[in-house]
Amino acid sequence: MSVPPQPSNPTVAVFAQVGCSCLALGISLFGLARFDLPITKYVRSVTIHLPWDQLTISWMAFTSNLGDWIGQGWRLAFLSILLLALAWALERPTIKNAAIQTMIAHAIAALLANVLKHLIGRPRPKFVHSGDWQMSFSFVSGLDSFPSGHSTATFAIATVLAKRFPVMSPLCLAIALFVGISRVLRGSHFPTDVMGGAVIGILSGFVAAAPLRQWRTSLRDGLHYAAITASSVLGMLWTLSHQMEEGVTGLVFVLMGILCVVGGVWSRKDRWLKDNDFSQASWQATVSIPLMAFGVAALTTSPLVVASVGCVCVATWLRTRRHVQEPAEQARRWYVIREGAIMGSLGLAIVLLVDARGVLPFQ
Secondary structure, eight states: OOOOOOOSOHHHHHHHHHHHHHHHHHHHHHHHHTTHHHHHHHHHHTEEESSSEEESSHHHHHHHHHHHHHTOHHHHHHHHHHHHHHHHHHTOHHHHHHHHHHHHHHHHHHHHHHHHHHHHOOOOGGGOOSSOOOOOOOOOTTSOOSSOHHHHHHHHHHHHHHHHOGGGHHHHHHHHHHHHHHHHHTTSOOHHHHHHHHHHHHHHHHHHTSOGGGHHHHHHHHHHHHHHHHHHHHHHHHHHHOOOOOHHHHHHHHHHHHHHHHHHHHHHHHHHHTOOOTTOOOHHHHHHHHHHHHHHHHHTTOHHHHHHHHHHHHHHHHHHHHOOOOOHHHHHHHHHHHHHHHHHHHHHHHHHHHHOTTOSSOO
16 A cells, blocks of 8 residues: 555645644753753863863763864865865766755855854853853854854754765764764753754755755755754653653553554564565555654653654654655665664664663763
8 A cells, every 4th residue: 555645735734744843843952951051060070170171081072072173164164175176086976066065055054053143142051050041142252152053064064965975874964963962072062052053054954955946845854854853862862861750651651652663663564575666655664663763752751752753753744745756766775774774773772772771970
């Protein structure tokens, strides 16, 4: 059985998808804001103040320094120039397009980040000692924390490269996430600053990687993937810093999560065993990924994570109903990689939920 036909009113579906993505982003940022001060206090507790700040934990110091080095604007610009030179040497128009689009994405991201930094005027972590602070328009150094410029630019370029070279997308996005983590460990930004930069960077990358006339579609898709990123980060951070909820509420979430994960895997089995046409999927396979994702979210036993991921799942389902099917050869080429990534991600999530709950020293 094929995917159900498109909804009779596609405009309503588009607005519903965008609304769910925005709601997921809002919930995720609200949840991440609860970690701003605890993480800042922890980073301060493992930092010694010499003529410069230095982390006392070696892996944190390494991450901080390397991420700061990677995410500097001139090095990211040099990467685009290097890609352009490589395209000229190899006569590869695909690489040339990617180089130009990374430059455009970097420019859009830098402009938006710097405007927002001064419009919002949020103090950096080293100037905050309690949960109360004021944000207002300012050009004062130190009142420019939101969003993180390094994160914005890195995610913008990573998004373009991920779209142009899908095989490299996990590496590109992992590097961008690494840079974001380094900004928090360095004490330069709060987690919400980094996530705000990631959202702006992803949107900038989607706009730059498509024709300008398709900007509405680019923003809609960018919002969707930004919501996935924000919800995933919230879920991972919550899992690593909180134990499982006890009592009836925790039990209900766990049972619901197990049922959804098992149901999602069971719904996808026909695609593994029977489907020969890789350009389309049965409705069971279409709902299987949102079902598995919602199940993993329920296993965190966090209402915020469940709400955020639930909104993303609805947006994903609406987007899948409207998604244009891939050519059969292209779909077959990526089938094994895609299925492996799905099940690998599910396995990693289960491992974190079972073996890594509450390992981080803050809540």
